[in-house]
Amino acid sequence: MSAQVAALVATHLSDRRRSVLAWGLPLGLMSGFVVAIFPSVEDSIRKAVNGYPSGLKEAFGISQLTNVEQYLQAEMLSLIVPLALGYLAVRAVASGLSGAAESGRLDVLLSAPVSRRRLCAAGFLATAIELAAVLVVTGLLTAAGSVLSGAGLSAGPAAAGFANVWPLALLFAGLGIVVTGFSLRTTIVTGAVAGVLVAMYVIDLVGRLDAGLSGVRYVSVFKYYGNAIENGIEPLAFCGVTAAAVLLAALGAWLVDRRDLAA
Amino acid sequence: MTLSVVAGEVFGFLGPNGAGKTTTIRTLLDLLHPTSGSARLFGLDSRRDSVAIRARLGNLPGDFGNGPTASGRELISLLASLRGVAGLGRAEELAERFRADLDRPLGQLSRGNRQKIGLISATFHEPELLILDEPTSGLDPLMQEEFLALVAEERERGCAVFLSSHELDEVERVCDRVAIVRGGRLIAIERIADLLGKARRKLTIELAEEADVAAELRALPGVSDVESRGRRTTLTVAGDIDQVVKALAAHHVTDLEATHPSLEEVFLTYYREGEEER
Numbered sequence: 001m002s003a004q005v006a007a008l009v010a011t012h013l014s015d016r017r018r019s020v021l022a023w024g025l026p027l028g029l030m031s032g033f034v035v036a037i038f039p040s041v042e043d044s045i046r047k048a049v050n051g052y053p054s055g056l057k058e059a060f061g062i063s064q065l066t067n068v069e070q071y072l073q074a075e076m077l078s079l080i081v082p083l084a085l086g087y088l089a090v091r092a093v094a095s096g097l098s099g100a101a102e103s104g105r106l107d108v109l110l111s112a113p114v115s116r117r118r119l120c121a122a123g124f125l126a127t128a129i130e131l132a133a134v135l136v137v138t139g140l141l142t143a144a145g146s147v148l149s150g151a152g153l154s155a156g157p158a159a160a161g162f163a164n165v166w167p168l169a170l171l172f173a174g175l176g177i178v179v180t181g182f183s184l185r186t187t188i189v190t191g192a193v194a195g196v197l198v199a200m201y202v203i204d205l206v207g208r209l210d211a212g213l214s215g216v217r218y219v220s221v222f223k224y225y226g227n228a229i230e231n232g233i234e235p236l237a238f239c240g241v242t243a244a245a246v247l248l249a250a251l252g253a254w255l256v257d258r259r260d261l262a263a
Numbered sequence: 264m265t266l267s268v269v270a271g272e273v274f275g276f277l278g279p280n281g282a283g284k285t286t287t288i289r290t291l292l293d294l295l296h297p298t299s300g301s302a303r304l305f306g307l308d309s310r311r312d313s314v315a316i317r318a319r320l321g322n323l324p325g326d327f328g329n330g331p332t333a334s335g336r337e338l339i340s341l342l343a344s345l346r347g348v349a350g351l352g353r354a355e356e357l358a359e360r361f362r363a364d365l366d367r368p369l370g371q372l373s374r375g376n377r378q379k380i381g382l383i384s385a386t387f388h389e390p391e392l393l394i395l396d397e398p399t400s401g402l403d404p405l406m407q408e409e410f411l412a413l414v415a416e417e418r419e420r421g422c423a424v425f426l427s428s429h430e431l432d433e434v435e436r437v438c439d440r441v442a443i444v445r446g447g448r449l450i451a452i453e454r455i456a457d458l459l460g461k462a463r464r465k466l467t468i469e470l471a472e473e474a475d476v477a478a479e480l481r482a483l484p485g486v487s488d489v490e491s492r493g494r495r496t497t498l499t500v501a502g503d504i505d506q507v508v509k510a511l512a513a514h515h516v517t518d519l520e521a522t523h524p525s526l527e528e529v530f531l532t533y534y535r536e537g538e539e540e541r
Binding site: 003004103111112262 | 314385
């Protein structure tokens, strides 16, 4: 990593240091609470889930809710954490590009001898680190909830479950840079990518619910997300989605490099 | 548009709003890409060699901003890292000189105080070329003086200064030459004294006694808008006023007031010339 990119990443992370706690604390507290109450609601949950239609269980990746890991997957890792982190990813990457353009900061930075591609690379790298930090905070608070309640959450599977969110969220950071190649307005960048995020989730859900539509799931990154807490991280999917995120970021950097940065 | 600004020269870049001043600067900095043709600075292409060009210049954008949370020190430290400059020694000196607060978040500073940080960030690394877009905007008169002194020192150091401004007084005091643009085209490049000499200025003449000087004055080349009322006559002169003074020599002049032309009047002079040439 060049000294310029390192300096930009450090600044980006410093600017967004509050966001790690702003996102990690509520997600972690919620996740920790979910884990903490599991021992007391275990029986009633098990009975309720047994009554769910099999299609619904399939849609939310629930085969059974017989342990706290499955409960954490169903309550947090199948929907809330991926959607929240995907949205955080685009907000983080937009703050360093479109947000910087709106505040005038981009003009100041680009008065220095740094290329737009390096700015994009730095924004992407900083977002990757920020996402990892939020996941670590969330994971630690979840573990704390387990320890305090005696829920017995297994550290390895839980860590795999949280880590598996990282490439998925990063993909939306890459997509955010692509949209920045077309618009320097933060509302447009975050709105467009958030729309894609929700659309991909819905497409994947529909594909799970209706076997006849299962083919549409290939266009959604959620197809490759899986259930790492139960099945472990699938290396091919993890690396493939990460590579797709990097490719999108590179495409976005190319587009940003070609566009005018209007006053 | 071809302009040559030499080392140790302060070059004014003038034009009304929408004339293309900021667009020219943004094109040179590779923030905007030319729709056709190319832009060159230091003999380098603004697109292909953008990073090498920016390594040699300092820039104060017209609307200097840096987001609400970062402080001036954080911004200048980042710029120093990007430029490979070790230490903030000169930035600290400039901050002291401009009484700029480097530690407060920029979002909490007034426009003038933010502008001081912008000036420091443009000059702390001692660039070969300094591009300043409306640099004194928001600065109080005392700081404007300090800024003009800094520009003079940069010139002494051998730095070329490219200054876009609306303030004729500022341009007059600090610039060696100026270019006037309109609609993205160069109308004229002049030495500052020639520019002011050509500008139309308003004269108010008061004679000791009533006399019909209007016809005589109207006949002089470059004189227009002559109006006489009693002992007082007002008129507009393009160029120097020597011929008017000589025409009045036969009369007892009790007062002669020449109004300093505004920047708009300077533009008007050149735009009229441009239209007449067409």
